Amino acid sequence: MKWPYNTKYPSVDDLRTKAKKRIPKFAFEYLDGGCNEDVNLHRNRSDIQKIELKPHYLSTHTGSDMKTELFGITYDAPFGIAPVGLQGLMWPNSPEILAKAALEHNIPFILSTVSTSSIERISEITEGNAWFQLYHPTEDRLRNDIISRAASASCPVLVLLCDVPTFGFRPRDIRNGLAMPPKMSFRNILQILSTPNWALQTLLQGQPNFETLKPYMPKNMDLSALGQFMNQTFSGRLNEEKIAPIREMWKGKIVLKGVASEEDTEKAIELGLDGIIVSNHGGRQLDAGQSTIKPLYTIAEKYGSKITVMMDSGIRSGPDIARTMACGAKFTFMGRSFMYGVSALGKEGGDHTISLIKTQLQQVMEQICCEKVSGFPDHLINSKV
Template identity: 75%
Template sequence: MELEYDTRYPSVDDLRERARRRIPRFAFEYLDGGCNEDVNLHRNTADIRDVELIPQYLAEHRGSDMRTKLFGHTYSAPFGIAPVGLQGLMWPKSPEILARAAFKHNVPFVLSTVSTASIETISEITEGQAWFQLYHPAEESVRDDIIRRAEAAGCPVLVILCDVPTFGYRPRDIRNGLAMPPKMSVQNILQICGKPNWAIHTLLHGQPNFETLRPYMPAGLNLKQLGAFMNKTFSGRLNEERIKPIRDMWPGKLVLKGVASEADADRAIRLGLDGIIVSNHGGRQLDAGQSAIKPLASIAESFGDQITVMMDSGLRSGPDIARTMACGAKFTFMGRAFMYGTAALGNRGGDHTIAILKLQLQQVMEQICCERTEDFPAFLVRSEITGSAGSTMSNR
């Protein structure tokens, strides 16, 4: 596939800046912010970029292929689109735009329970190839019904979330009325008036809603009632007893997202899970925690031969993907990067963001003489972050 992109926005940082100018401040800050003082938000990317790779310029090179096999499917690149809540708030129909782009480019799209498109809609767009992320409901009947819907829709992978036992303390969202219960302030209305393009598109497509949850929501909820419903419906804290019935019920691949320690990785293996995503929720939950890449190397070294180890949080470029895979991740996911794309470029945002990431990653692979994505650890330079070096360098 020929990769076409808008040359005015060749990086995720360019997309972020255009998104900032194009959508209301409350929507951008919901997307862009972390929690508390944003320490871990910035640490995520900074620590990834402390990782260094060593090139082998005189080694024999037969070409670079970024295709990556994951759970029996060969994807065209080792990255996917991470689940993001309230996607339609940032730009109307964002989940549909990104799912369509992911299907076209053969990379995984993960739909969040609290996104603004239904399981069924995204499954139709992706011909049953989209993954689904489950926020754990308090009621077993709701949990079981959502899982049955994901199975009926053909989702090959169910992702369960373990890093939201409580909602993160996010000062921007509190100021902007996007905490629970949400509220619309005069300031928010003025911001909308200042972004007429966003306002018109939102008006045309309708107010974003939690479409997957619609069957379980009483009709006609006001904002305060919506907040009460969300607080009542979800109980985010997982434990082994809550995971066991999901494993028994779900026939496909089961992945635990939010793993940040070797102890939780070990528990995931004992529970029979197929994969883990090392993550700190993009720095939106625990400002005092480690960056996501800090525990990745040790988790991958200890458990990479027993379970598929993946990572999200902090990746913003092709080189970031390469660095993360060199530290032991078999696959990577990005959320904000793709949402910047749709907020910046609308319907073209998904295709554009995938294209620039593929081009950037291909350039890194060719530069360092890496032929396959599973070879990235061989090019790792020892560092404080990784704790180890690639072991096959001398054989090349």
């Protein structure tokens, strides 16, 4: 049998192990870590893994189809690539690698405002199919300009991030002096020297930067002042007054990402938004919060007929996607899995990871006799975690 991926790395854990050896420690810890004591990071994973599915072995089965319609577009699988900040720091050119793989596999790619490729470049690669996630600017002028650029780039979906009213307290990043560029302490220099392939690729691709934000940065700005610029330029705290004018100006679909409660879901519906992504930022913001799968079931059951309910955070594999969709999600997104893949395998990492997860999900569907992804809830045994 010919597998559609590199059989040396048949799991996301294998990719994570390879990535850890291949990129500097400060970059890996930024990707891999949560906040505070990592309690919610681990809770995300353990709670999803408690979900059990029921197989129907003696039922008539004509095959399983992963194709999923979302906002009028039919995707080849019910998962996409979540927005990740500082992608080019973890592996040079990774946003472009993942965007290209997403296009080839016909799944959505979401570009973060604070990724290392521009809206225009990713739109070109994805032929206008990339979604864009907005960190809310403090100034209306800047907000309007970024949204106008996303519209001109034909982004079909605008994602509003609501779970970063403050930056998460992340001890590893503080110790590592993580910034753009990373602080060149003696320890960080040694880490770079220990990963020569990463260093060479970074040299060839050029120093990573926040490409979407370049037009708004002062000319010749010392990059050591970038943190202060970000704090002054963006306010992550959203409310109804900030969302309403965006809904008015944006003609495409709008999704609110970071929803973790029924109250915020109701507000999203009242504001006329098209979807929500139940998320806790990968466990990177509120260590004392719930895992994502806990509120998902109730939110999907209560509001799924009124707004499209999706989920990210804690999802790593095909079985995780199946568990999440059985609990009511209409679509799923993953960030770390794909970044492990591209950090481990470079330009082959996007294709490999998507192919691997598709294979895993197909196997689960065949095993439990689920013909369409909409049928996953029929196989749910338990929903309480």
